Amino acid sequence: MYDAGKIIVGLVVFFVLATSPLWFNALTEKGPEAPKLVYPTNGSTECVETKDYMIPNHMDLLNLWRDDVVRKAKRDYVSSSNGKIFDMSLSRTCMDCHSNKAEFCDACHTYMAVTPYCWDCHVEPKGAN
Amino acid sequence: MAGNRRDFLKLAGLTAVGTTAVSSIKAPTAAASTADSHPEASADGVRWAMVIDLRKFSKDDALIERCVEACHREHNVPNWEDDPKNEVKWIWADDFETAFHSQEFHFIREDLKGKPTLLLCNHCDNPPCTRVCPTQATWKRDIDGIVMMDWHRCIGCRYCVVACPYGSRSFNWKDPRPAIDEITADYPTRMRGVVEKCTFCEERLARGLEPACVEACGNEEIVFGDLNDPSSKVRQLLAERMAIRRKAGLGTQPEVYYVIDDPRTLQETAPAAVVDGAEGGDHA
Numbered sequence: 001m002y003d004a005g006k007i008i009v010g011l012v013v014f015f016v017l018a019t020s021p022l023w024f025n026a027l028t029e030k031g032p033e034a035p036k037l038v039y040p041t042n043g044s045t046e047c048v049e050t051k052d053y054m055i056p057n058h059m060d061l062l063n064l065w066r067d068d069v070v071r072k073a074k075r076d077y078v079s080s081s082n083g084k085i086f087d088m089s090l091s092r093t094c095m096d097c098h099s100n101k102a103e104f105c106d107a108c109h110t111y112m113a114v115t116p117y118c119w120d121c122h123v124e125p126k127g128a129n
Numbered sequence: 130m131a132g133n134r135r136d137f138l139k140l141a142g143l144t145a146v147g148t149t150a151v152s153s154i155k156a157p158t159a160a161a162s163t164a165d166s167h168p169e170a171s172a173d174g175v176r177w178a179m180v181i182d183l184r185k186f187s188k189d190d191a192l193i194e195r196c197v198e199a200c201h202r203e204h205n206v207p208n209w210e211d212d213p214k215n216e217v218k219w220i221w222a223d224d225f226e227t228a229f230h231s232q233e234f235h236f237i238r239e240d241l242k243g244k245p246t247l248l249l250c251n252h253c254d255n256p257p258c259t260r261v262c263p264t265q266a267t268w269k270r271d272i273d274g275i276v277m278m279d280w281h282r283c284i285g286c287r288y289c290v291v292a293c294p295y296g297s298r299s300f301n302w303k304d305p306r307p308a309i310d311e312i313t314a315d316y317p318t319r320m321r322g323v324v325e326k327c328t329f330c331e332e333r334l335a336r337g338l339e340p341a342c343v344e345a346c347g348n349e350e351i352v353f354g355d356l357n358d359p360s361s362k363v364r365q366l367l368a369e370r371m372a373i374r375r376k377a378g379l380g381t382q383p384e385v386y387y388v389i390d391d392p393r394t395l396q397e398t399a400p401a402a403v404v405d406g407a408e409g410g411d412h413a
Binding site: 092122 | 205270272273281316318319331
């Protein structure tokens with residue numbers, strides 16, 4: 001191989017430069033910033049299900065609610081976490097507490113690069129940004 | 130198997146005969162079951178219906194507008210006034226002869242001639258619109274007969290718009306939001322490419338309220354109730370008054386009835402109605 005020294009040094013320099021963002025973050029201990037959610041400010045402390053359930057499953061729950069209300073005319077949801085009955089309504093139940101769409105829904109959705117189409121039709125509460 | 134041409138042809142012949150026989154047995158059965166399932170008002174449960182009293186409507190010219198306004202505000206129906214080809218309507222008015230053109234009135238009674246008549250989805254017992262929907266985005270509810278829509282599922286093919294003989298369905302050619310004067314947050318809007326129509330206010334019925342247009346009337350100009358309940362107001366009215374339905378001859382079994390008695394008969398039923406009217410006026 002001709003000019004082996006130069007080529008190997010060049011490759012090493014390229015590799016270090018190309019991966020520099022990773023090195024930089026590792027050395028300064030700066031991870032990706034997790035989204036910060038604003039939890040209900042209306043004094044409500046209970047969700048329809050536990051937080052641990054809601055975080056990964058809220059989209060499935062909303063789909064079930066949608067089908068129950070629209071297709072089966074069933075409007076009462078019995079919480080499996082505390083047995084209470086909730087009105088299955090995005091705008092009346094969910095967004096009654098989580099009234100700030102920008103700081104609750106969008107915060108995570110933007111971070112995860114998902115674009116649910118709920119609000120193409122459903123209306124977010126007034127006063128929210 | 131050491132089959133030869135002759136055996137094969139025999140077998141093929143037998144199969145052909147067998148298939149024909151089976152299908153000819155099946156065919157009439159299928160036809161019969163379709164006839165059986167011809168939907169009539171189910172004998173049990175609720176069957177919502179509406180009676181529009183044209184006698185009473187003749188007393189108040191602005192009432193139609195109030196009904197339309199109440200409905201369209203409540204349900205975020207866009208107002209494309211300056212662009213009529215995009216029109217979306219749940220409840221609207223047309224003159225009496227046009228609304229009932231299949232009746233072919235001659236020498237029509239003076240008070241009905243050209244009279245603006247309130248029109249909406251008839252929530253037919255045998256709705257042609259639901260049959261043609263390829264995604265089951267519209268269907269007749271078993272529990273109360275409402276012809277319901279699932280806007281999540283509508284793909285905007287517009288078969289139902291064509292199938293409805295009453296013009297009750299509108300298509301959103303454009304995003305409706307810019308054309309909604311003031312959005313009611315409690316109810317969703319629709320999006321571009323979706324068909325919409327009156328749902329008999331099923332979301333209000335679920336909360337124990339009457340439909341928005343009925344509420345907008347103060348004096349029972351529109352009566353809403355259960356056809357399966359013999360003591361309900363709608364059944365009483367239908368038993369006592371002369372009521373007609375739009376294009377009844379098509380067999381769609383529309384469930385919106387129009388009382389067309391002479392308005393002068395109102396005087397006879399009078400005192401209570403007049404008092405109600407005064408209260409209704411204050412209320413509105």
